[in-house]
Amino acid sequence: MLTVMQIPVLNDNYIYLLRDYDSGLTAAVDPAVAKPVLDTLAEQGWHLDFILNTHHHSDHVGANHELKNKTGCRIIGAKADNHRIPGIDIEFSDGDRFRLGETLFQIIETPGHTSGHIVYYSAEDGVLFCGDTLFAMGCGRLFEGTAEQMWHSLQKLRALPSATRVYCAHEYTMNNGRFALTIEPDNAALQQRMREVRRLRDENQPTVPFTIKEEVATNPFFRADVDALKTSIAMETRPPLAVFAELRARKDVF
Numbered sequence: 001m002l003t004v005m006q007i008p009v010l011n012d013n014y015i016y017l018l019r020d021y022d023s024g025l026t027a028a029v030d031p032a033v034a035k036p037v038l039d040t041l042a043e044q045g046w047h048l049d050f051i052l053n054t055h056h057h058s059d060h061v062g063a064n065h066e067l068k069n070k071t072g073c074r075i076i077g078a079k080a081d082n083h084r085i086p087g088i089d090i091e092f093s094d095g096d097r098f099r100l101g102e103t104l105f106q107i108i109e110t111p112g113h114t115s116g117h118i119v120y121y122s123a124e125d126g127v128l129f130c131g132d133t134l135f136a137m138g139c140g141r142l143f144e145g146t147a148e149q150m151w152h153s154l155q156k157l158r159a160l161p162s163a164t165r166v167y168c169a170h171e172y173t174m175n176n177g178r179f180a181l182t183i184e185p186d187n188a189a190l191q192q193r194m195r196e197v198r199r200l201r202d203e204n205q206p207t208v209p210f211t212i213k214e215e216v217a218t219n220p221f222f223r224a225d226v227d228a229l230k231t232s233i234a235m236e237t238r239p240p241l242a243v244f245a246e247l248r249a250r251k252d253v254f
């Protein structure tokens, strides 16, 4: 069994501290900064064993060296990005597995935001740590990959069990939802979700985690092959990839 602690840092980043109950092994996902992680570890009486990086951006690997120096933790990241994940010790590719004590993670490659982006999925615990690939009602910008790569990556995540709880690396939900409403203003599930998102943000509560099921119903980037969305933007005759690329281009200037 896995305990997940959510640590909000910087403007809108989330760092996750994972604790495997049986073994006591602990991991930090995408530590942008060190102090909040060290403080939380001290409060809980935990020792940091691993860092799990999803990609090389500084707001995800910023504390790698400091945390490794202070705790002796080992750093896990994508083999494809081993030249730019600071302090990397363990390199994983698509389909590899990693055990945090009794908790088994599967590594899924999701290029698009960066070419070497990976995500960590535990089927038993029903949790996904997806960095900057999938956001609530959104997806990462295409800094290195193509629209085709990102569309393929998102389809891999869409295929996970619908109850999977998704822990992304940013609180971008409100802005993503506003954009989604410009694409599908008549989507009742989207309208309902945005009411809930506004309530949570008014109370300064996180909107993360969320579920794959919610994304299937409301995330335009998951819905580029759904007739209702295509019709809503008058692209019903276009292939899903063209629709996805159009959505991404519109969001870039939203």
Ligand code: ZN
Pocket (backbone or CB within 6 Å): 055, 057, 113, 132
């Ligand atoms: Zn990023």
Ligand code: FE
Pocket (backbone or CB within 6 Å): 057, 059, 060, 132, 169, 170
């Ligand atoms: Fe980021």
